């Protein structure tokens with residue numbers, strides 16, 4: 001029958017958000033049934049295998065369908081569900097234009113006739129499309145978030161995190177409890193690093209004591225020790241997509257401020273002793289240029305090792321002269337009668353405030369992440385909040401990271417033979433002591449000065 005309306009059936013295998021498990025064959029049958037009941041002649045069936053609705057891949061079936069609509073080869077488009085037709089608002093708009101131009105009717109098994117020739121019909125189609133898109137995006141975000149959280153809390157693949165054990169709970173979800181012997185290893189590493197030991201020395205000590213490794217390999221390596229002690233979860237911090245977003249549900253192994261200090265010791269470029277090559281100079285990366293503020297690095301000046309402004313070369317001074325001056329000042333300070341006062345056993349008010357501020361900012365980030373997970377705010381809003389809070393958090397963390405000087409100066413401040421103790425210290429610990437006690441700024445000398453001028457070095461005691 002030539003006057004029978006021509007129908008094009010469109011089926012798409014996609015992520016089944018309705019949970020109906022509808023295969024493409026079932027979609028095809030339903031669509032053909034609908035065409036038959038209406039007396040339409042199915043002239044073509046287009047099928048796309050498109051598991052991820054928003055993967056952006058080209059859909060050959062959809063392209064063919066559009067081509068046949070534009071060529072005037074169909075009168076009716078039959079789809080199983082309106083949101084199986086279009087993947088994006090832009091696609092929907094293109095479809096509406098083509099359908100209106102050709103005077104084609106659109107029918108779906110699920111939603112009946114979608115009348116794209118009226119404003120109300122188009123609005124419904126757009127809304128259905130938007131809802132489908134929103135749900136799909138939202139779901140993938142949620143899934144990713146849950147996966148991420150599982151991974152970060154050590155629950156993925158049934159693995160537990162080193163330092164904790166899984167305890168069974170009545171509701172079957174389980175709970176993480178501290179594994180005392182493993183937690184003691186983490187604390188031991190933190191204590192040693194904070195008392196000025198190098199990563200190399202800590203690693204060697206773990207091996208000589210035959211402490212079992214987290215992964216079961218026979219020997220500890222420096223990177224393993226470093227990674228273990230730097231884990232955010234040691235401080236009870238929850239990480240989401242690589243960023244700390246708040247508190248975890250587990251008991252921390254290290255107090256947060258102590259963990260921050262460890263992080264400062266291991267990640268501060270000025271104390272960098274973890275890359276294998278320990279810093280070879282007392283003041284490189286510690287002393288500053290008095291002109292531009294950049295840190296000083298060691299460079300050769302006519303064959304003489306010298307501290308030089310690393311950014312612009314504003315200032316340069318013989319390394320030996322500056323090291324000698326600073327060393328003498330440190331020894332004098334540590335041998336002074338009031339040296340014991342250098343022990344800071346309690347935190348400064350500034351540091352307490354900074355720690356509290358960082359905690360508060362983390363809580364706000366956590367809250368935003370939860371609101372996002374609950375669908376109260378969208379991804380763009382979350383990004384905006386994160387972008388605003390993160391720099392503040394970084395800044396507060398930097399202020400909270402002042403190293404507790406007590407373990408550093410233990411056995412040194414007020415010792416009967418400060419010079420002897422000092423000479424026995426590792427370079428990395430000497431550098432940490434200098435940084436704890438003072439700031440060193442190198443100013444320009446008078447033009448043409450040939451000898452070292454201590455007056456051109458500004459020392460500020462902390």
Ligand SMILES: [Zn+2]
Nearest residue numbers: 289292309314
């Ligand atoms: Zn400079």
